[in-house]
Amino acid sequence: MNARSTVSLVGDTGRGNEAAILNAALEAFGAKGFHGASMRDVARGAGTSLSNLYNYFPSKSRLLAEVLRHANDELVTRLHVAVDEAGDDAVSRMREAVRAYVRFVVDHQLAMVVSTNEVRYLDGEDRERLVVDRDATQAVFEQIVAQGAASGEFRTPHPADAARTVLSGLAGVAQWYRPDGRLSRGQLAEQQARYALALLESPLAH
Amino acid sequence: MNARSTVSLVGDTGRGNEAAILNAALEAFGAKGFHGASMRDVARGAGTSLSNLYNYFPSKSRLLAEVLRHANDELVTRLHVAVDEAGDDAVSRMREAVRAYVRFVVDHQLAMVVSTNEVRYLDGEDRERLVVDRDATQAVFEQIVAQGAASGEFRTPHPADAARTVLSGLAGVAQWYRPDGRLSRGQLAEQQARYALALLESPLAH
Amino acid sequence: MNARSTVSLVGDTGRGNEAAILNAALEAFGAKGFHGASMRDVARGAGTSLSNLYNYFPSKSRLLAEVLRHANDELVTRLHVAVDEAGDDAVSRMREAVRAYVRFVVDHQLAMVVSTNEVRYLDGEDRERLVVDRDATQAVFEQIVAQGAASGEFRTPHPADAARTVLSGLAGVAQWYRPDGRLSRGQLAEQQARYALALLESPLAH
Amino acid sequence: MNARSTVSLVGDTGRGNEAAILNAALEAFGAKGFHGASMRDVARGAGTSLSNLYNYFPSKSRLLAEVLRHANDELVTRLHVAVDEAGDDAVSRMREAVRAYVRFVVDHQLAMVVSTNEVRYLDGEDRERLVVDRDATQAVFEQIVAQGAASGEFRTPHPADAARTVLSGLAGVAQWYRPDGRLSRGQLAEQQARYALALLESPLAH
DNA sequence: TATGAATGAGCATTCATTCAT
DNA sequence: CATGAATGAATGCTCATTCAT
Structure with a gap:
């Protein structure tokens, strides 16, 4: 299953x-x-x-850059679709974003691991481009946190810091996830969503 | 400062x-x-x-193993001292554990980064030994979460999963921390402690 | 000349x-x-x-193996041709075998020396293969000696031991032969043939 | 036994x-x-x-030289003792020389193998000295063959060549001898003596 | 004598990359 | 597009030897 x-x-x-x-x-x-x-x-x-x-x-380095670009494109696409299809409130949007992220990690764990571990070996120009693309992902989360902070849905201060910490935890999933683990893909997504909302101090979350 | x-x-x-x-x-x-x-x-x-x-x-691989062993020893030592000196309740113990961890990350960021990124290149035997040592750290956090879950201080289910997620976030700090950042070492530790306690759904934490 | x-x-x-x-x-x-x-x-x-x-x-060791294989192939080929073209009696066959061997030593002394001195550095599998190939050469001599022993042409007991000793002496030629020596290639071959037949106790040989 | x-x-x-x-x-x-x-x-x-x-x-090379010197000294000593104790006729002397040589090979096979295979790596001066010492051994055999040729005990022509061939065969023993072989030390010595005398065309030998 | 630490040269092997076809 | 052969630079590691103690 x-x-x-x-x-x-x-x-x-x-x-x-x-x-x-x-x-x-x-x-x-x-x-x-x-x-x-x-x-x-x-x-x-x-x-x-x-x-x-x-x-x-043309080079090993550019090959890595292309691999990482494809990985990031896929993640960004999934993220945007998920957020767009979510409700208007920050809690729903965060929950869907987290779910989409976790599903990407599960579906493409290797891509996630490589993205995390090997970016540092990118050449200057390619590195910068990827950082920009990654910032787009971070921006999605930051914006949701900021929205929630404004609406009172999240009580955590410093939305940017909190968003970064949430993302850190999600990226971390790729490092330990095993397909034969106890939790199904859906359960894992649910669990991570709960952690994220708790971390953001959402009073309604639990 | x-x-x-x-x-x-x-x-x-x-x-x-x-x-x-x-x-x-x-x-x-x-x-x-x-x-x-x-x-x-x-x-x-x-x-x-x-x-x-x-x-x-005797080899590059063993050299890496020794570097990682020293790094882990230092972290484990700091962690145990911090937890031992903390109060008896889970919240205090968790707070001190997180603080100690963050301080280690700040003091020895490079060691932390290398530990995270390069373990995979360890030879079989060395890898296993380090995994065991790392599990000791994880056990410290798990135990505190379990204690808090039992005492009602933490309402999160699945203490082991939650502990792992907290640790993921803390390890993540090493990947983005910059010494010239906005937050002082102490403030950063405080902030991470708050995130951890919130994630664990501690009702008294904030 | x-x-x-x-x-x-x-x-x-x-x-x-x-x-x-x-x-x-x-x-x-x-x-x-x-x-x-x-x-x-x-x-x-x-x-x-x-x-x-x-x-x-793929490796220095395999390079050596190939060198030795080529050397042995050439020797084996020459040997078989010589024996096939010889008369039917053991004395003629032995004489031609020795002559062919000596001519090979003279023509490819270096190959002979390397074959003798460096086999020991072959990797397990390559070593075994060469030993098998070498046994084929030894078998040629053994068979001739056995034939001669049966026909009364050779009076030496223990054909296998005698064949080995003959071959030892022939291989030894490569260690001391100098192209500018006193004997011509043909004379050397003749001399070694005489030694071999005498050692085998051929009553007609001299 | x-x-x-x-x-x-x-x-x-x-x-x-x-x-x-x-x-x-x-x-x-x-x-x-x-x-x-x-x-x-x-x-x-x-x-x-x-x-x-x-x-x-003082160097690896000198160490090898000393090893080879000790090996050769032992062989030469045994050889002289054996020849001195033999009878006056060439056949007896040759038989005892061969026996002593074979016994040395059996007792110190490794020394014999190393002597044969590694002389070539000696430095110029050490090489020359050892060649001289070795020539002493060869001279012992040559002299016996010459004596036998003069007395009619050996009918082989070219005593020096024949002596060299006999020695080649004896040195070869070290390359294939195994302590657990079929023949005892004494039997092996006897067999080699027979081969030597046959090769030298001794009419009385068999 | 005996040792552990040190070194420069050399080793077999692998690398990313190029090029002629 | 696709290949096999080629290359210079680099890699981890070992070597015989020296030296201070």
Whole structure:
């Protein structure tokens, strides 16, 4: 009941082996880390030749950047859909945001882990771009917290700090989650939502 | 007022260059990651020759293990002192535990970051030993949460899950903390304590 | 008249630098021994880069194994041709076998020396394979001795022991032979044949 | 009946750890070859520290030289004793020489193997000295063969060549001998003596 | 004698990347 | 797009040797 076969992060891009390479890179970076994984590892995983990698990505670093971009895009998309479909109050919106985040972590744990652990190895320009994209996610949460603080739904002071702490906890899920764990995907999402709302000192939450 | 010059994690061990090597390794692994940093980097940082490193540690992997062991020992020691000196109620104990943890993160952020990011590169045996040691820390938090749940101080269900989430958030601090940030060390500790108690649904906490 | 420029052991294999690498390895291992010669020595001798060696052979040990395999193949081939072309009696067959062996030693002394001295450094699996191949050579001699013993051509008891001793002496030739020595290739072969037949106690031999 | 526990080549020299070091070096060079064995291996085997080795021998190369010198001294001594105690005729003398040689091979196989395989790694001067010492051994055999050729006991022409071939075969014994083999030490010696005399075309030998 | 710490050179091997085809 | 061969730089690690004690 609990099982959920992880699905490839990147679907066919309409460009030959591109998706296979990106997914193999995700796998390799996830298993051995950016510096621990070699381009040969990636090529082997993608079922293509080493040199062919360079027909798609000009460098290992750019390959990592693309992997992380795809991961972040997927997360952001899910987040926006969830928040848009939620009710108007901050509690509902936060609950849906947390749920969506947790579901992403469960569906694409490896992508989440790699995103967390390997950003630091991005080249300057790519790093900055990703930081900006990540800030968008953070902004979603901050805005909800701020809304709740204004409406009295959340009593925590310093909305930005609190939002960051909530996100820290959510990102942390990827580090310990195991698909065969006690909680189902839905239960895990529910639990994390409760933690978030409690942390934000929502008087109605429990 | 906010500044606090980070102090070496490892003090003189009474064995030649050992402390210098451990501290240089921490620095190097922190800056470039385990696989990104070379033994030459470590040697340079320690002011000794590459080959001399191997008179102290038989491999890069064992060097990492020793760095992480020292870091964890320091954290565990601080934690136990803090909890022992706290009052008897769960709220006080949790507050002190969180404060001690945050102070460790601030004092030894690099050690904390490396501990979080590079454990995965430990060899089998070393990995297991560290996991055991880490579980001791987790046990401290779990026990406090369980105590609070029993006494009614915390209303959160599933003490173990909640404790893990609190710890996730605290470990996360090391990833974004900057010494020149808005909050002083004490304020940061206070804030995190509040988040933790709120998350645990302590009715008296705020 | 005596000179005979040693010819490369390995001819073009149709795969880029492979033959050049094998021959350079033979030269290097012969000059400095397996552990005394470095892959850099081999690369230099083959006129290619160090790293390119690994596009052909996955390790120094496997490179040695291939060198020895080529050497043994050549010896075995020559031996079989010689014995097949000899008369039916044991004396003729032994004489031709010894002659062929000696000619191989003279033509590929280095290969012979390396085969003798460096087998021990082969990895388990490669070692076993070569031992099997070598046993084939020994079997050729044993069988001839056995035939001669049965027909009365050789009066030595224990054909297997005698065959081994003959082979020991032949292999020993590679250790002291000098191309500028007193005896020509043919004379040397003749002399060794006489020694072998005498050792086997062939009444007609002299 | 066949067993004969190999005894240390070098007995106490009256100089601290010297004998232990020499024997450990023999063991190490025998197991891994001169370049494959490290001074650390030798130190470990001798139960002393790495640096202490240099109080006894100024270099690895000189250590090898001393090992080989001790081995050759023992062989030469045994050989001279055997020949001196033999009768006056060439056949008896040759038989005793071969017997003594074989017994040395059996008693100190490792020393024999190392002598054969690692001489080539000796430094110029040490190499020359050992070659001279070895020539003494060869001279013993040559002289016996020459005597036998003169007296008609041996009918082989070219005494020097024949002597060399006999010695080649004897040295070869060390490469294949196993203490648990079919033949006892005495039987092996007898067999080799028969081979030698046959090779030398001694009409009375069989 | 004996040791532990130190070192510079060297080792086999792997790396990301390039290029001719 | 795809490949196999090629390369220079780097990697973790070991080496014989030295030296202060």
